[in-house]
Amino acid sequence: MRRLDSRQSDFDLELKRLTEWDDALDREVDAAVAEILRDVRQRGDQAVLDYTARFDRLPAASMAELEVSEERLDAALAAISPAQRSALEQAAERVRSYHQHQRQESWFYHDELGNRLGQKVSPLERAGVYVPGGKASYPSSVLMNTLPAKVAGVAEVIMVVPAPDGELSDMVLAAARIAGVDRVFTIGGAQAVAALAYGTETVPAVDKIVGPGNIYVATAKRQVFGRVGIDMIAGPSEILVICDGGTDPDWVAMDLFSQAEHDENAQSLLLCPDAAYLDRVAESIERLLPTMERQAIIRASLSARGAMILTRDLDEAVAISNRLAPEHLELSVQDPEALLPAVQHAGAIFMGPYTTETLGDYCAGPNHVLPTSATARFSSPLGVYDFQKRSSVIYCSEQGVQSLGRIASELARGEQLSAHARSAEMRLIED
Amino acid sequence: MRRLDSRQSDFDLELKRLTEWDDALDREVDAAVAEILRDVRQRGDQAVLDYTARFDRLPAASMAELEVSEERLDAALAAISPAQRSALEQAAERVRSYHQHQRQESWFYHDELGNRLGQKVSPLERAGVYVPGGKASYPSSVLMNTLPAKVAGVAEVIMVVPAPDGELSDMVLAAARIAGVDRVFTIGGAQAVAALAYGTETVPAVDKIVGPGNIYVATAKRQVFGRVGIDMIAGPSEILVICDGGTDPDWVAMDLFSQAEHDENAQSLLLCPDAAYLDRVAESIERLLPTMERQAIIRASLSARGAMILTRDLDEAVAISNRLAPEHLELSVQDPEALLPAVQHAGAIFMGPYTTETLGDYCAGPNHVLPTSATARFSSPLGVYDFQKRSSVIYCSEQGVQSLGRIASELARGEQLSAHARSAEMRLIED
Numbered sequence: 007m008r009r010l011d012s013r014q015s016d017f018d019l020e021l022k023r024l025t026e027w028d029d030a031l032d033r034e035v036d037a038a039v040a041e042i043l044r045d046v047r048q049r050g051d052q053a054v055l056d057y058t059a060r061f062d063r064l065p066a067a068s069m070a071e072l073e074v075s076e077e078r079l080d081a082a083l084a085a086i087s088p089a090q091r092s093a094l095e096q097a098a099e100r101v102r103s104y105h106q107h108q109r110q111e112s113w114f115y116h117d118e119l120g121n122r123l124g125q126k127v128s129p130l131e132r133a134g135v136y137v138p139g140g141k142a143s144y145p146s147s148v149l150m151n152t153l154p155a156k157v158a159g160v161a162e163v164i165m166v167v168p169a170p171d172g173e174l175s176d177m178v179l180a181a182a183r184i185a186g187v188d189r190v191f192t193i194g195g196a197q198a199v200a201a202l203a204y205g206t207e208t209v210p211a212v213d214k215i216v217g218p219g220n221i222y223v224a225t226a227k228r229q230v231f232g233r234v235g236i237d238m239i240a241g242p243s244e245i246l247v248i249c250d251g252g253t254d255p256d257w258v259a260m261d262l263f264s265q266a267e268h269d270e271n272a273q274s275l276l277l278c279p280d281a282a283y284l285d286r287v288a289e290s291i292e293r294l295l296p297t298m299e300r301q302a303i304i305r306a307s308l309s310a311r312g313a314m315i316l317t318r319d320l321d322e323a324v325a326i327s328n329r330l331a332p333e334h335l336e337l338s339v340q341d342p343e344a345l346l347p348a349v350q351h352a353g354a355i356f357m358g359p360y361t362t363e364t365l366g367d368y369c370a371g372p373n374h375v376l377p378t379s380a381t382a383r384f385s386s387p388l389g390v391y392d393f394q395k396r397s398s399v400i401y402c403s404e405q406g407v408q409s410l411g412r413i414a415s416e417l418a419r420g421e422q423l424s425a426h427a428r429s430a431e432m433r434l435i436e437d
Numbered sequence: 438m439r440r441l442d443s444r445q446s447d448f449d450l451e452l453k454r455l456t457e458w459d460d461a462l463d464r465e466v467d468a469a470v471a472e473i474l475r476d477v478r479q480r481g482d483q484a485v486l487d488y489t490a491r492f493d494r495l496p497a498a499s500m501a502e503l504e505v506s507e508e509r510l511d512a513a514l515a516a517i518s519p520a521q522r523s524a525l526e527q528a529a530e531r532v533r534s535y536h537q538h539q540r541q542e543s544w545f546y547h548d549e550l551g552n553r554l555g556q557k558v559s560p561l562e563r564a565g566v567y568v569p570g571g572k573a574s575y576p577s578s579v580l581m582n583t584l585p586a587k588v589a590g591v592a593e594v595i596m597v598v599p600a601p602d603g604e605l606s607d608m609v610l611a612a613a614r615i616a617g618v619d620r621v622f623t624i625g626g627a628q629a630v631a632a633l634a635y636g637t638e639t640v641p642a643v644d645k646i647v648g649p650g651n652i653y654v655a656t657a658k659r660q661v662f663g664r665v666g667i668d669m670i671a672g673p674s675e676i677l678v679i680c681d682g683g684t685d686p687d688w689v690a691m692d693l694f695s696q697a698e699h700d701e702n703a704q705s706l707l708l709c710p711d712a713a714y715l716d717r718v719a720e721s722i723e724r725l726l727p728t729m730e731r732q733a734i735i736r737a738s739l740s741a742r743g744a745m746i747l748t749r750d751l752d753e754a755v756a757i758s759n760r761l762a763p764e765h766l767e768l769s770v771q772d773p774e775a776l777l778p779a780v781q782h783a784g785a786i787f788m789g790p791y792t793t794e795t796l797g798d799y800c801a802g803p804n805h806v807l808p809t810s811a812t813a814r815f816s817s818p819l820g821v822y823d824f825q826k827r828s829s830v831i832y833c834s835e836q837g838v839q840s841l842g843r844i845a846s847e848l849a850r851g852e853q854l855s856a857h858a859r860s861a862e863m864r865l866i867e868d
Contacts, residue, residue: 398803401788
């Protein structure tokens with residue numbers, strides 16, 4: 007794992023090189039996806055069936071055959087182990103409970119002219135959740151993407167999950183059952199995104215599509231953005247650990263591994279003002295790495311994109327973290343509250359040595375869908391607020407319009423919009 | 438203006454045809470914009486200067502020359518009429534005051550295990566506001582796009598406004614001064630969006646870009662989305678008026694005009710259960726239209742995209758409105774409160790005969806940047822919440838990790854993520 011020192015003269019440049027991630031658009035994928043979207047929009051179910059037979063080797067005579075029945079969901083719930091079921095149920099309960107705090111309510115007030123102003127907050131009607139299929143099965147993603155929609159009051163959540171060669175994970179289906187997904191279709195790829203965005207004879211059009219996927223899914227989401235809402239398009243996962251040197255170095259090493267094991271582009275950074283401590287973590291890494299199941303991926307990720315950074319002090323570590331706006335930030339220090347006010351940009355902040363990121367990934371309560379690639383500068387964890395929208399409400403009294411109408415008329419005339427001006431002026435009582 | 442009847446057999450199809458708006462991507466514009474973005478990213482200031490000289494016929498030796506000085510802003514404020522200045526100031530004060538209600542605060546709670554959970558809410562650091570230039574000068578847009586950012590606490594708001602042939606509107610500059618814009622550059626088009634997204638030697642990179650623009654600006658915003666945040670990409674403006682037949686038909690006619698005068702693609706719809714009243718509005722339209730300054734645009738818009746729709750009753754009118762999710766919805770009825778609970782999707786709702794949309798466009802308080810083309814199904818008026826973002830905060834106690842760690846470990850093992858599992862297991866105290 008590479009070592010950097012914030013005092014080295016080329017530090018800024020080295021850090022920039024290390025952390026840069028350019029999600030360049032692939033023109034070929036872009037064109038292929040555009041064609042699939044167009045086709046599904048025109049031919050509906052039949053196009054989705056054709057692509058599913060071709061890409062997932064899952065032939066079906068009708069879309070109805072690709073809908074997962076309630077009985078199948080119940081069977082999945084019965085098929086997993088009691089320990090797995092209990093873990094899923096407890097995680098769901100905690101995630102639901104945390105997200106309740108995010109619900110926004112309508113608000114209204116009267117101004118001094120007797121006008122009533124406010125915003126009506128209401129849930130989306132229908133949401134689509136994309137769940138990757140095949141070998142990589144992530145039941146936790148089902149919970150994290152579905153529960154905020156349910157807490158928001160979304161009436162219908164439609165989940166799509168590809169089943170290549172018919173392979174479907176019981177854990178994923180059980181999670182869908184526990185989270186309260188309303189309908190599940192075993193379709194995937196750009197064709198599933200198209201079906202959700204435009205609707206087909208069988209798949210209802212949704213208002214927003216969330217959930218991770220491969221480059222075809224991400225490109226399709228980007229293309230349908232505007233027609234429907236989407237969550238952010240995720241880059242590789244990242245963790246930045248700030249440590250004061252007081253945490254068991256094995257814990258920190260394992261926390262870095264847990265990010266690195268996702269994939270070779272994942273990024274694990276450790277910032278600490280104590281050089282001797284960095285040596286101890288390096289020893290832990292060397293000792294623990296050979297014991298890891300995903301050793302090859304972890305090694306590749308740490309060597310390509312990982313780093314230990316010696317900082318002047320903890321304040322500088324926080325300043326560097328703010329520059330990177332990491333997806334996951336662990337404050338593995340004795341007094342994390344002292345550092346929190348200075349943290350400006352991060353997807354999720356894990357406070358103190360006990361709070362390993364893993365707890366947030368599964369069951370602490372907060373969402374694990376977080377802004378990557380420095381987008382925490384302007385975006386937020388997936389939440390209930392992503393499944394609610396607002397309508398402004400304006401009621402002007404007869405008295406109110408007398409003063410507001412004059413202001414509006416003056417400004418509308420200044421913009422050469424005379425119909426605007428006259429619609430206000432008509433409501434004025436002549437003096 | 439076309440007439441429809443909700444009882445006619447082909448009503449659904451006719452309504453769909455009338456209201457459909459397909460914002461098809463223009464491949465040529467897309468490629469041209471991609472090239473401008475690439476160029477500005479590589480060559481910075483010099484590329485922006487080149488495009489500005491070419492497209493806006495505004496040659497300059499350096500970007501500093503294209504920055505508007507504080508003195509120039511003050512001069513603009515002094516140059517407009519006292520009535521205009523007062524109207525801008527009163528509008529700004531009302532918009533600011535309304536938007537204060539949208540500020541979101543950080544929140545925290547302790548769960549039963551002694552864990553502390555919550556979200557830290559903080560403002561974006563820097564926002565960019567695009568303001569169209571040249572003949573169409575909209576000072577109200579400056580207020581509506583800037584003030585939510587300022588109320589959110591954004592430290593620096595950068596405005597860009599093209600000055601073709603050096604032409605700049607005093608009203609726009611005065612509005613910038615009143616709204617508290619921090620820096621103004623006279624650049625526009627895709628090159629201005631690129632400068633804001635990537636930063637140049639002179640223009641600082643921002644975290645989010647908002648504001649309306651032509652197809653080059655919209656396409657550029659779509660392409661930089663992900664690197665920075667953007668507001669929605671707006672389609673043509675729409676109004677849907679639901680009337681019970683009790684409002685002065687001249688008022689309703691003028692409200693329809695005020696939408697139609699924006700451009701020929703704007704859409705004005707009137708829904709009413711009283712056929713005789715629709716006749717009266719038609720008479721008002723015929724009588725008033727020849728008196729309008731923008732008669733040609735209004736006529737083109739009403740004839741291409743306008744309609745009066747006879748409904749069975751007011752409830753059906755609301756149901757149709759929900760299907761269309763209009764940008765502006767006027768409930769021009771005696772008892773608008775009775776209809777409000779049934780309204781599901783609308784950008785802004787104008788209650789009662791006195792509340793003409795114009796008041797909301799300029800000075801009632803709510804934002805006039807609203808979701809168009811049925812995107813009110815999943816998105817909201819521009820607001821303070823668009824300039825704030827959230828970081829999840831998780832503090833797990835030693836006691837908390839004992840139970841959460843076991844759940845997380847079970848689920849991580851189910852996902853074959855053993856580093857995740859072990860990072861939790863390491864924190865458990867052996868029984």
